[in-house]
């Protein structure tokens with residue numbers, strides 16, 4: 001089952017390695033990971049997405065919590081957290097398709113952030129479902145390149 | 158006051174109450190060694206950094222204080238790793254200092270550079286690279302605090318040479334501020350109440366006690382619990398010494414080479430009280446068959462251990478000693494109402510069953526008049542020392558025999574590499590233990606294979622004339638490996654033969670120590686009586702029956718009651734088939 005873990009971590013060298021080390025030592029693959037500073041410059045916010053069952057998740061959360069650098073750790077899901085991801089998509093625009101392409105981008109509220117003679121770079125923010133739907137729709141134009149930021153999440157309330 | 162890094166180092170250690178450190182010098186840590194030259198802190202020059210870490214470990218376990226080891230960068234630091242990993246597995250409080258190349262050279266593949274914080278990250282409780290002199294005092298303060306509080310463990314501090322040499326204003330922080338570190342010491346009162354009720358209601362309770370009892374100084378509380386609630390106690394390898402072996406409620410050690418009766422009791426109990434343990438695979442055997450009928454209480458300071466290997470019914474996170482004292486008070490109050498003759502009779506029936514199991518199959522071996530049996534060597538050590546010595550061991554058969562046949566009386570008198578099982582631990586750990594407890598006899602029980610991994614430390618014994626006794630259980634084999642090969646690999650003794658070995662007594666002599674070679678049972682008893690408690694270092698090379706096996710034994714993956722009992726044991730069980738039925 002896909003899980004999202006959010007952590008507040010001391011903003012110090014080694015903290016990230018210590019955290020990812022817990023995953024790699026147990027053969028747990030990280031699906032996505034984002035880290036950045038928060039309003040408090042001494043704290044980083046981390047969002048980690050993994051595929052784990054309940055028992056393994058419980059163990060992992062306790063291991064994370066045990067790390068001296070980890071200030072708080074929680075597993076969240078869409079019901080109790082806001083989750084967003086950023087997508088950059090480079091897509092071919094054949095003559096005659098441009099208008100339709102831009103219209104479809106508009107429907108998703110994607111923005112064009114770069115234009116070249118053969119392609120656009122589109123930027124889209126949303127939850128996982130929206131991004132997946134967007135990718136499905138744009139496949140037909142010929143995707144040249146695709147990058148996802150990995151999810152960031154924040155508990156609601 | 159402005160101070161240099163080296164000055165801050167010494168002053169901080171002084172404030173932490175450090176009296177002795179174990180180490181080995183080298184280029185990147187020379188500034189600190191120069192400062193140690195005329196410092197109050199005693200430095201013991203070990204002959205290999207692994208031994209420095211084991212010595213700090215032995216010191217910590219014998220005393221309950223934080224052990225300190227130090228080494229230079231690169232190879233010095235990598236040599237420490239085995240010792241750090243062993244301390245980590247056994248939750249031993251240690252602070253390790255390593256020199257590092259100057260910060261300007263870090264990342265350049267400089268001479269003797271190694272990413273020491275990277276290498277030791279998975280085997281330390283926490284570690285630090287101190288790049289700014291302003292962080293040094295606070296880091297040392299935190300390192301000692303982390304090492305000894307919560308679940309203890311090794312903490313490493315990596316010190317680039319320029320940090321050691323720079324200067325800053327010295328402030329030793331009063332308080333440690335670590336937002337992410339808040340060990341829970343007091344157990345949840347409601348869970349403790351539930352535990353008390355469960356203990357009184359159980360018909361066949363058993364305590365499974367481990368290293369956490371010793372780490373928390375909780376042996377007295379454990380004993381009180383057992384006696385008050387009439388509960389037998391099995392200890393893990395790490396828990397030996399937390400409950401006296403000769404106590405009527407003692408089940409000795411449980412697990413792979415534990416007593417048959419402890420494993421039987423665990424198998425049949427209806428309540429398992431797990432205290433400061435981690436349900437290690439060497440204890441549980443096949444998990445599904447471990448205490449299958451029992452409700453389970455688990456007391457441990459580390460929440461990670463709760464439900465890690467075995468699901469428990471009543472988890473209590475907290476310091477073992479504190480939890481036990483609250484639990485005991487709760488039990489005492491409740492016992493007044495709960496006690497009836499019927500209750501007492503039920504407990505007695507359970508204890509009688511256990512006594513019967515003890516009679517059917519105690520630890521046993523065939524005594525031999527021509528060749529020394531290794532088990533008997535340990536029994537002789539127990540007899541001569543009256544259980545008052547501190548034992549350290551290496552890893553292998555001799556370690557298990559020591560665990561099985563010594564009569565433990567006190568906590569902190571059994572020092573062994575349990576979780577990691579690092580051969581070569583015994584001698585350096587004994588050296589460390591001596592600096593903690595020079596008042597007690599200290600005996601290193603070594604395997605002939607293991608001893609060869611750290612025997613260079615005889616130089617330290619000689620240098621300080623440490624009155625250690627080193628007893629080599631010499632079976633001319635990597636015995637435990639040979640035993641597995643005999644039982645599980647058709648007797649194909651691949652690379653386990655040590656027939657070409659040195660004369661260990663002569664090696665002792667080469668270091669200026671006395672050494673004896675003992676081959677006949679007749680010599681042993683008298684020699685031990687005369688020399689085992691002597692006030693000088695002595696090595697005993699005891700040649701024992703080469704192909705003796707450690708029994709009973711749970712084969713890997715089997716239930717803990719599916720024990721191989723060995724020739725003697727099987728006979729006994731056959732003899733008493735009637736009484737079992």
Ligand SMILES: Cc1ncc(C[n+]2csc(CCOP(=O)(O)OP(=O)(O)O)c2C)c(N)n1
Nearest residue numbers: 553554555578580604605606607635636637
């Ligand atoms: C450093 C290390 N290497 C290998 C092993 C695997 N091992 C476990 S016991 C053992 C044999 C130990 O032989 P010895 O010290 O003579 O003890 P004995 O079993 O003969 O009593 C070995 C090789 C280990 N535990 N530690």
Ligand SMILES: [Mg+2]
Nearest residue numbers: 605606634636
């Ligand atoms: Mg041997």
